[in-house]
Amino acid sequence: MMSNSEPYPPVVRPRRQIRQPAYLADYEVHGSGFVKRAPVSNCLSEYDNEAVPPMSANVSRSSSPTSQPSYTDDLILQDVWPEPSGYESPGYDKQHFQVQQTSDIKSMCMQMKRDNDELRSSILPEILSALQGLKAENATLRREIQQRSPNIQTPIPAPRTHLPPSVISHRSSRAHSGEVSTPQPARYEQLTEQMGDMTLNSRMSHVVDGHGVHSQRAHTYSTQPSGTGHYENVPLGPRYHYLQTEREFSPASRPELVPRMEKLHTQEQIYRGPKPTIPSLTAADPRQFSRLRMALENILPADASERFKYQILTDHLELEEALLVADSYCNSVRPYTDTMHALVKMYGQPHKLVLQSIAEVLESPNLKSGDVKSFKLFALRVRSLVSMLEQLGPEGVAELDCGSHVSRLQSKLPHELQISFKRYIHPLRITVPTFLHFADWLEYELQVQDDTAKAVMYAPPLPFKRREGRHEHKPSGRSTNILLGAGKPTAPTECRIPTLDSKPSSTKYREKSHAYCPYCDNSSHFLNGCLNFKELTKEQKEAWIRKNNRCWRCGRNHHASRCTLKALCKTCNRKHLLVLHDLNERVVSTSEETEPKENSCLVNTTKGTLYADRSVGSRRVLLKVSKVIIANGDASMETFAVLDDGSERTILLHAAAQQLKLQGQPEDLILRTVRQDQQVLHGTAVSFTVSPVSHPHKKYHIQHAFTAERLSLAEHTYPVAFLQKKYRHLAGLPLQQMDKVQPVLLIGSDYPHLLTPVEPVRLGPPGGPAAVKTRLGWTLQGPTQEVRRELSTHQCFFTSVLPNTDLFAHVERLWQMDVIPYRNNKIVTRSKLDKEAISLLQENTVRVEVQGTMRYATPLLRMQSMPCLNMPKEAVLPQLRSVERRLLKNPEQASAYQAEITRLKEAGYVAKLEPREADCSKESWYIPHHMVQHNNKNRVVYNCSFQFEGHSLNDFLLPGPTLSPSLLAVLLRFREHPVAISSDIRGMFHQVRLLPGDMPLLQFLWRDLKPDLPPDVYQWQVLPFGTTCSPCCASYALQTHVINHSQPGDRFREVIEKSFYVDNCLHSLHSPKEAKDLVDGLCALLASGGFELRQWASNCPSVITHLPPESRSSTCELWLSQDQQDVHESTLGLQWHCQTDTLRYKHRARSSAQVTMRHIYRVLASQYDPLGYIIPYTTRAKILVQRLWDKKRDWDDPHLPEDLLALWHEWEKELSGLEEISLARCYSLSEVDHASCKYEIHIFCDASEQAYGSVAYLRIEHKEGEVEVAFVAARSRVAPRKQQSIPRLELCAALSGAQLSQLLNTELTVPIHSTTLWSDSTTVLMWLTSSSCRYKVFVGTRVAEIQEMTASAVWRYVRSSDNPADDITRGKSLQNLSKDSRWSQGPSFLKLPSESWPEQPHLAAEGPNSELRQSSFSVLVTTTAPSAKLQHFNTLTECLNAYGQELHGAAYTSSAELQKDVQRAVLRQAQAESFPEELRLLMSGKSVSSKSRLLTLSPELDAATGLIRVGGRLRHCEVLEADTIHPVVLDPRHPVTLLIIRDYDERLHHPGTERLLAEIRRTYWILRGREAIRRYQHQCTECKKWRGRPEVPLMADLPLTRQRYFRPVFYSTGMDCFGPFVIKIGRRNEKRWGIVFKCMTTRAVHLDLLSSIDSDSFLMALRRFIARRGNPHELLCDQGTNFKGGERELNEAFAALQSELQNHLAVQQIKFTYNPPSAPHFGGCWEREIRSIKAALKVTIGAQTVTEEVLRTVLIEVEGILNSKPLGYTSSDVADLDPITPFCFLIGRRDVSLPQVVYEDSEILSRRRWRHSQLLAEHFWRHFLKYYLPDLQARQKWKTEKRTLEIGDVVMIVDPQLPRALWPVGRITQVFPGADGRVRTANVEVKGKTYTRIVARLIQLPALPEDE
Known part of the structure; x- marks a missing residue:
């Protein structure tokens, strides 16, 4: 407030600006360059007759919201500011209005208050009469404005206000001079003209041209010069008037002031509601649109x-x-x-x-x-x-x-x-x-x-006393933004609208007091309390914040960097809301990704993708760089090293490694950046030493550091002189001066001893660097804002070594190559996911027309849990940039890449999207792509496994079932007939279209190798290579087309189903004519579905010569057109030489400087042999690999054993002869007549200590007697590393032969006459002729499996010399395999008649005794009554199975009908035994007797089943089944009834009695069913586990510790701890614990505070207690197992405290006793006090964090409260004695106040004070024994005797911290009776461990559960 002596200001002070409404931010305009003020005497409230304050009290200024000046004030102001000459009245013919603002003028004359009372009574009648005429003028004025203002949107009419000419001329002149004038008050005679119409004002107080707000009375014009005076389409918001001026009028020439008048009141009546806003439509939500629509209708x-x-x-x-x-x-x-x-x-x-x-x-x-x-x-x-x-x-x-x-x-x-x-x-x-x-x-x-x-809440309000001086009385006011017409935008000005009843609260206070939830957009609650927001998942919260550009800390509409939130999260104490804690656990970047301008990469930009931050502003960060010496033997170099805590691996530049002549092991390293980019580097792991320059003799060994050619590190600069001058904490340190030095070594966290400080870190001021001393010397780390020129880059390093999972997958695939894909005779059903995939294909596959061809469109096989996938294209931009950089350096690859993309576009496989199309889909996923080279061919690969935010597209796609036959099966059938053909489908995946809804998930970026252009978005229209489901979808489309266009059994369907491996067709036929017809038919059939067969090849040229050259294979074209001899066609990995009709192998040389395990596996896995013809050669290498693993080796360890290395070199040298191996494609080399030929399969098995396997041959016997034998397939396995006997290995070989036999009989289509399996092990042959149950598990399971696949009669003996499988175990060279031998042509005896084959030897009756299972069989035959038999069954199923076998014999099978018959037989027997008399009467057609138990049920006999059923009263009920209406009657104590109850109880998982009875009564009616069920459940162990309760024995007598009468206080003391409590010490928080000592007899309490929970703190607290309260006789304490939650530390401390505390107390001669574990009621005396302490602390402190002094003070005050608590009953009679309290024994009176009782005993007046104290103590003890002690006589709980637990009882231990299903079950091994003989504690043994528990925590069970 301004004092009265202060001169009146010549101009109005500038107002504080506030933000304009959000929905008008884009429409701000500015007005003329002057300010006008409305006359202040325009409020009718000044002239109200009722309770009107003096008018002079309304005079105000901008600094204080006071009232307006009166008319007398106007006269005084006229004297202060005389009217300038030339001041004219504006008149009312000019229809141009300006927005004006109420001026705030401070009252200068306090005497004006007296004038107001006189003027109020005289002026009011004149005003009321003037208002009547003003209404008509308003209507006329509105019409004129609308006619003359066509360009303005909503001209709001205002009353014609005539201003005095003096005021107008004065303000005009002031405006001309650029000075802001102070408005003049109006005179009495002008008030009537200034007042608006009462009716109009009443209406406008609610609606202003459709806006539900009042008009403003204050208008402000900008002081800047006007660029133009013409305004079009200028909305000024619902609070403001609309403004229109013409170009020829300027504020200087024709100023106008047209304030809006409102109804006069004592105080201003203006709109005080919230600012109206227009919500945005952000989602397809009808409610959002409804709000938007309503807002537009109201505001526009x-x-x-x-x-x-x-x-x-x-x-x-x-x-x-x-x-x-x-x-x-x-x-x-x-x-x-x-x-x-x-x-x-x-x-x-x-x-x-x-x-x-x-x-x-x-x-x-x-x-x-x-x-x-x-x-x-x-x-x-x-x-x-x-x-x-x-x-x-x-x-x-x-x-x-x-x-x-x-x-x-x-x-x-x-x-x-x-x-x-x-x-x-x-x-x-x-x-x-x-x-x-x-x-x-x-x-x-x-x-x-x-x-x-x-x-409940009604109560008189408590008086609130405000602290003086805490808050100043600051007036408040409403602020508003004024929109002005102008040329250039300026910030909106602000005005304060005064009110008389404004409360002294600031805007800041008002904003804090009102709740607001940005998610719900309402003011009913805060975001922390929003239930809707709490239900969102973390991903949904993050999506909401990102989509609406919300703050990550508070959720409001601003950036996180501008957030003013001061509240801390209760979880992590960081500045963000608790509901947003999960989002702030990691750094979330809200800025868009931009290309870094200045960066330094750990990997060169030519190949790497390890990005760093770009420089921002002038802030720089120094990394820890130290000058070191790197040495390798005699070679050394002095360089710099970066100490990087964020790297998981130490890295050395390649140049330094070469200079030091470092040699190491080859290694691949996967580098991952902070942007999750990955780069595989091929380098070397080296070892060296590093030393600090200051101490060269100190050497630190670095092992397995990675080095590669494409690594680089950024330059660093340390301006040490400048920094030490700037920062005091750096002065005097031996820091190394660095000027653009480039380190060559990066030391990562794999050597933490070189990174961690050896001295305390020297921290400087905020924003300054820190000095860190490591073992390598002093370094600097941290930001510095002053250094700008020296530090040129801003970098961050991060490397992460990822496990190479692909390597292990390849190794597993290598060993699985020899696994035979056999299947047994059981029906193979599809998995649930495969069924789901087929269902998706069947329901959504459609045919679409594409360029005149009908093609198939299949869906992507989405998982049911697949979310809506969205990936920004910025996520794959790094991959695109990397591909572009690589291609721009290789023009040949770039041309091939561009040609491939162009081919896809021209073929219509991909489509380019417009920018708007790419952004309108709900789902969007981008696929990165790159080029790979395979077999010297460039191929573009689309990586559908690329992960974004932890997920990839393939993660949510089902692979689907395998619809094609196995590769081995196709090859086997390919060799059956003499004429062979092969082809493949051109781009099979690309012939199947995608559904429109799946296309947005398959998008990629490409910009024709123009990095300066934005990338274009392409969308796949067909199935691409790379998705998990593409093979299944393409195969399904192909097979569906053939099925729809062919009949069952058609040869085309058979070819598609059996001879197509995905898109490759391999088939053989009898004659060229059949082959030619098949080729023509297949081409026509598949072409109708959009599949083009090409690359046709055949061993018979006439089959394909009629095809166009582009449809024939290029190799066959060379053979046919140029007669080239050495041409071959690739067929599923093998080379088919069409002219010679042979299959050959291709050798791919793989060289390596060093032989390591990685190299061996790489070479071995590259030998592709689907038929197994070169198995004798590859088995040698596999045995060698197994021997290499005899000890643990590294993948890249070059130091392999010399003997094994020599064997490997010998094996590898033979690889060059692989191409000489040839195998006849057709089994028969001559014409074959299937009708007259006989086909036989012969399989030979053999094993050795190193390997085992089997080989199969096809024996073809022609009609003329000629015999041909052809190799078919072979399989082998390396013997297990665990030593096995030879018979067992021979059995494994026999098993592989049986599996191979089943495979061949299933897949071959030629008629197989017989199958014979050969083995040279008589032991195995003997095993196969006997029962498998006789042998141990290893032998028995394999014998049973072989017997299931083959008959024992097909097994024959062969000598080892004639066994070709012997070549598998012995091994052969490739040179031997290329020649004719028994391996390629089979044993010689196969070409002889069967009579000449090896004879079957005599097999011994018994095999090795070591494999026989030792067993005994006992038989007991008894004849008992049926009921006695029923009692021996444990389950109803056992009973029914036994009766079924008794009724039907051994042929009984558990079918549904037989099961029902057996069940009826059992029930009939049970009823015959329970109700013999009732059954006899009912069978004779009579009713039961009146004394029968079944009389109330109206029993009747079921003629169909012979069972007694309930007749009942529900005969006409139609909603129940017949068995429920007429259930079978059962006796409650019959064994069958008990079995039925048990069966239902177990099937329903042990429910309650009523539930179980209801389920049983749907079929059976058990007499007294509830009683029978309860009787059973009482004996059921599982039911007892779920519903049993502990049986607590009778409450014990008071222990001796509670009855230490006439003893000092705390003679027997109970002790316990509680807490922790968080206290603040300076700026940090620490924990404190409380300890309570409780006198067991007098209930006195002593409280103390522990600084920690170790032994020293406990002992010091005990010493303080003894010093203050005396030495106790005994101490009692819990063992801490009942502490929970935050008291976990107490539990651990008690365990460590026991021994030390026992020793200390023994010295003090104090007896120390522990209560049993988990027995809080043993210490109930002090546990109840802890509860009282916590309650008092909660009321006193609550959740505050106080200092230690405050906490200690509060604890002592709580101690006083507890010690003043009365013992026993407190009488309300004043005549009774005062109650006794623990204070009586401590201080001699009942509380801390002065004693009020005067004792009359003469001894009290004695001078012997000790008698005085003794007498007082005796009084208290007598009072204690007389009034308090008898109250402890009654037992408040545990009042009855319970069964005493005994040794051997099965019990379940109650553990409140675990679910009931996990409570442990054990057996009692020892009991501990109390003083009264009742067992109160017991030892329970659970799974070998013993626990001591009280009886109140034990539930007795009938028996030990089955799972225990």
Whole structure:
């Protein structure tokens, strides 16, 4: 406030600016360059007759919100500021209005208060009469403005206000001079003209041209010069007037002041509500659109132009779909109306809003009991939904009458509210309640809860005393933004609108006091308390923040860098809201990715993708760089090293490694950057030493450091002199001066001892570097803002070594190559995922026409859990840049790459998208691509396994089942017939189209190798190579086409199903004519489905000569056209020489400087041999590899054993002869007549200590007797490393032969006459002729499997010399395999008649005794009564199976019909034994006797089954099944009844009695069923586990420790700890614990504080206790197992404390006793006090963090409160004695106040003070024994005797911290009776461990459970 002596200011002070409304940010205009003030005497409230304050009190300034000046003030001001000459009245013919602002003028004359009382009575009648005429003038003025202002949107009429000429001329002159004038008050005679119409003002107080706000009385004009005075389409917001001036008028020539007048009151009546805003449409939500539509209708002027409203609408459309709709109407005549109509159809339909509301209500979470806030919100949602349904009409009525909705909503209520709803509905006699009933009940229940809450909360308010000087009395005011017309934008000005009743609160205080939730966009709660936001997942929260550009800390609409949130998260103490903690656990970048300008990469930019930050501003960061000496033997170099804590591997530059002549092991390293880019580097692991320059003698060994050619490190600069001068903490340190030095060594965290400081880090001021001393010397680390020129880069290093999982996959694939893909005779069913994939294909595969050809379109096989995938294209930009850099350096590859992309575009396989198309899809996923070289061919690969945010596209795609036959099966059939053909489908995947909905998931970027252009988005239209599901989808489309266009058994279908391996066709036929017809038919058939067969090849040229050259294979074309001899065709990995009709192998040389395990595996895995012809050669290498693994070796260890290395070199040298190996393609080399030929399969098996295997031959016997033998296939395995006997290995070989036999018989299509398997092991042959159950597991399981696949008669003996499988185990060279031998042609005896084959030897009756299973068999035959037999069954299934075998013999099979027959037989026997008399009477057609137990059930005999059933009264019930209406009657104590009860109990997982009885009664009626079920469940161990309770023995007598009478206080003391409590010491927080000592007899309490929970702290607290309270006789304490949560530390401390505390107390002669574990009631005396202490601390301190002194003080005060607590009953009679308290024994009076009782005993007056104290103590003890002790006589709980636990009892230990299902079960091994003989503690043995537990924690079980 300004004092009265202060001169009146010549100008108005500038106002503080505030932000304008968000929806007007884009339409700000500025006005003329002067400021006008409205006359202040324009408020009718100054002249009100009722309670009007003096007018002079309204005079105000901008600094204080006071009132306006009166008329007398105006006269004084005229003297202060005389009117300038030339001041004229503006008149009313000029219709140009300016926005004005109320001036704030400080009152200078306090005497004006007296004038107000006189003027009020005289001026009011004149004003009222003037207002009547003003109404007519307003209407006329409105019409004139609308006629003369065509360019303004909504000209708001204002009353004609005549200003005095002096005021106008004065202000005009001031405006001319550029000086802001102070407004002059108006005179009395002008007040009537200034007042607006009462009716108009009343209306305008609520609506201003469609805006629900008041007009403002204060208007301000900019002081800047006006660029133009003409304004078009200038919206000034709902709070402001609209402004129009013409170009010829300027503020200097024709100033006008047209304030808006409002109704006069004592204080200003202006709009005080929130600023109206227009919400944005961000989602396809009907509610959002409804709010937007309503806001536009309320705020936009009715007469605004269409384009203006269209612009406002589009500015608030953030949804892409809505923007597309709006863009389509941009050229319309009525763009706003047409767009709004289209949007209403999309989002504004009432039924859509209703359906969404119904779904939200039905899917809302269940309410919790006592959650009033959630219940209120739930009720409001239902009420809102009912209102919308009522407005919907007949459709809404149907939903309102739907009872299923009510039942679902009712299930969301807690149990007590469900009961309340039923209680509400019951008197209404409503069968099915509707929505209306439910909503009425909710409203009723809500009103009841509100009334109850008000009644409970009603209480007189407590007086609040404000602390003086804490808050100053600061006036508040409303601020507003003024929009002005101008040329250049300026910041909006601000004015304060004064009010008389404004409360002294600042804007900051007001903003903090109001809640606001940015997610719900309402002010009912904060974001931390938003239930809707808490239900979101982490991904949904992150998506909401990113999509709406919200703050990551508070969720509001600003950037995180500008967030002013000061509250800390309770979890991590960082500045963000608790609900956003999961999002702030990691750094989330909200900025868009930009190309770094200045960066330094750990990997060169030519190949690497390890990016670093770019430089931002002037802030630089120094990394830890030290000068070191690197040495390798005699070679050394002095260089610099970077100490990088973020790297997982030490890295050395390649140049340094060469200079030091370092040699190491080859290694591949995967580098991962902070952007998750990965780069594989091929380098070497080296070792060397590093030393600091200051101490060269100190050497630190570095091993396995990585070095590669393409590594580089950035330059570093240390301006040491400048830094030491700038920062004091760096002065004097031996820092190395560095000027653009480039380190060659990066030391990572694999050597932490070189990175960690050896001295405390020297920290400087904030923003300055820190000095760190390591073992390599002093370094600097951290930011520095002053150094700019020296530090030129900003870099961060991060490397991560990833496990090479591909290597292990290749190794596993190598050993699985020899596994035979056999299957047994069992039906192979598809997995659940495969069924799901086939279902997707069957339901969604369609045919589409593409360029005149009908093709198939299949869906992507999405998983059901697949989310909506979205990836920004920026995620794959690094991969695109990397590909471009690599291609630009290799023009040949670049040309091939560009040609491939062009081919895809021209073929229509991919389509280029427009920018708008690429962004409009709900799903979007981009696939990176790169080029690979395979077999000297360049191929573009699309990586569908690329991961973004931890997921890839292939992660959510099903692979689908394998629809093609196995590769081995295709090759086997390819060799059957003499004429062979082969072909493949041109781009098979690309012939299958994608569905439109899946195309956005397969997009990639390409820009024709023009890095300076933005990338184009291409979208796959067909199945690409790389997706997991492409093979399955393509095969399904191919097979579906053939099935739809052929008949079952058709040869084309057979070829597709058996001879196509994915897109490769390999088939053989009998004659060239058949082959030619097949080729023509297949081409025509597949072409009709869009599949083109090409690359045709055949061993018979006439089959394919009629085909066009482009359809023939290039190799066959050379053979046919140029007669080249050495041409071959690739067939599934083998080389088929068509002219010679042989299959050959291709050798790919792989050289390596050193032989390592990696190289050996690489070479071995490259030998592709699907038929197994070179197995004798490859087995040698596999045995060698197995021997190499005899000890642990590294993959790149070059130091292999010399003997094994020599064997490997010998084996590898033979690889050059691989191409000489040839195998006849056809089994028969002559013409074969299948009708007359006989085909036989012969399989030979053999094993050795190193390997085992089998080989198969096809024996073809012609009609003439000629025999041909052809090699078919072979398989081998290396013997297990665990030593096995030779017979066992021979058995494994026999098993592989049986599997091979089954495979060949299944896959070969030639008629197989017989199959013979040969083995040279008589032991194996003997095993196969006997039963498998006789042998041990290893032999028995394999014998059983072989017997299941083959018959024992097909096995024959062969000598080892004639066994070709012997070549597998012995091995052969490639040179031998290339020659004719028994391996290639089979044993010689196969070409002889079967009579000449080896004879079968005599097999011994018994094999090796070591493999026989030792077993014994005992038989006991008894004859017992049926009931006795039934008692021996444990389950109903056993009973039925036994009876079934008894009735039907050994042929009994458990079928459904036989099971029912057996069950009826058992029930008939049970009824015959339980109700013999009733059965006899019913069978004779009579009724049961009146004394029968079944009389009330009206029993009847079922003639069909012979069972007694209940007749009952439900005979006519139609909703129940017949067995439920007439259940079978059973006796409650019969064994069959018990078996049925047990069966139901186990099937239902041991439910309650009623549930079990209800299920049983659906089939059976058990007499006294509840009693029978309870009797069984009482003996059921599992039921006892789920429902048993501990049996606590009778409460014990008071222990001796509680009865230490006439002893000092704390003679027997209980001790316990509690806490922890967090205290603050300076700026840090620490933990403290409390310790309580409780006198067991007098209940006195002593509290103390522990600084830690170690032994020293406990002992010091005990010493303080002894010093203050005396030496106790005994101490009692828990063992700490009952501590929970934050008291975990106490539990650990007690374990470490026991021994030390026992020793200390022994010295003090104090007896120390521990209570049993988990027995809190043993220490209930002090446990109850801890509860009281915690309650007092919660009330006193609460959640505050206080200092240690405050906490100690509070504890002592709590101690005083507890010690003043009365013992026993407190009488209300004043005549009774005062109650005794623990203070009586401690200080001699009942509390800390002065004693009020005067003792009359003469001894009290004695001078012997000790007698005085003794007498007082005796008084207290007598009072204690007389009044308090008898109250302890009664037992408050555990009042009855229980069964005493004994040794051997099975018990379950109660553990409240675990679910009941996990409670351990054990057996009692020892019991500990108490003083009264009752067992109160026992030792329980659980799985070999013994636990001591009290009886109250043990539940007795009938027996030990089965799982134990």
